[in-house]
Amino acid sequence: MKNILKIQELDAQIRKIKASIDNSRENKLLAEFTKVMKEGRNFVNNIAEVSNEIIKEFNEINKKFDLLNAKSDITLKLKPETAGIDSVGKLIDDSNYLTSELAILEQRMRELTERGSRLLNDYNTAMNKLKDTKSKCDALKDMLAKKKEAVHPEITNLQAQIKKLEGDVDEKLYEKYKSMLKDNIFPVFVHLKSNRCGGCQMEQSLNFIQKLKQKGMLPCEECRRIILADEIK
Ligand SMILES: [Zn+2]
Structure with a gap:
């Protein structure tokens, strides 16, 4: 019994040393920064998704532009003098319609470009923050590794003492x-x-x-x- 209690005492010392590392400022900061990294990665992934949506919308607008351009080509080829006076009214309507549609598309395109540039800005900021946080994490991991290395001989020594006592205990x-x-x-x-x-x-x-x-x-x-x-x- 006496030996088991001694082992428990030695184990308590080992646990105390390990806890001092687990509860160290470096370890707490590392946990915090790891969380920030995770959030940052999610944010960047989200940006990637949104930018895919923007690209899709951009392509859609381009397609509409092409369609309207093709339509306006046809409208231009229909010359008023050959089309007859009846067609002139329709020609003007078509032309007005095309102009307003093009204006709407242009507006959407402008908005999309602005969104895209805001997104790019966010992306760059997030990436810089990620890079910065990662280097902080690496530095903290280094510090923790050194701390662990520093207490390693002490722990090994305590474990050796336990090993010795284990030879004479109530199994x-x-x-x-x-x-x-x-x-x-x-x-x-x-x-x-x-x-x-x-x-x-x-x-x-x-x-x-x-x-x-x-x-x-x-x-x-x-x-x-x-x-x-x-x-x-
Ligand atoms: Zn109890």
Whole structure:
């Protein structure tokens, strides 16, 4: 039992070191910048979609231009003197219609061009921001890698100490300890503190405490941690 508790102490030290990196300013910034990168990529993808729509609309307008041009060619070829006076009225109507349609198309084209240039502007801004954020992320990753490298010998040393202690432990209890670590329960062994579980602070019944005194250790019914009886007076 003593050795398992020592192992738990060493594991606590390892976890503390790892947590100090996980909770470091660099790691938090990296998470933030990674989120910004993701948003930036979505934004750029969205721009790509919108620009496809603009291209489609642009092609559509071009097609209409061609159609109107073809129509106006025909209208021009119909000379008033050969077409007869009856056709002149229709010719003027056609001509007015074509002119107004062309004006509408021109307006749409102008709007489309403006939208396109705004989009390009947004795209360039977003790409610059992405590039900037990426280099910040890379720098942070470098810093974190160095931090991890710096604590590596310490962790290796602690792990070696654990390895040594593992040779002399109650195997069944140690298996239990390891399986609870896997479930992210830590610490696994706790003491009773003012009749409460030292892990989850759940108050224990007198009946439970009585049984605990007899058995030496009992799992907490609330958090499954193993409560040790050794400090009960
Ligand atoms: Zn508990």
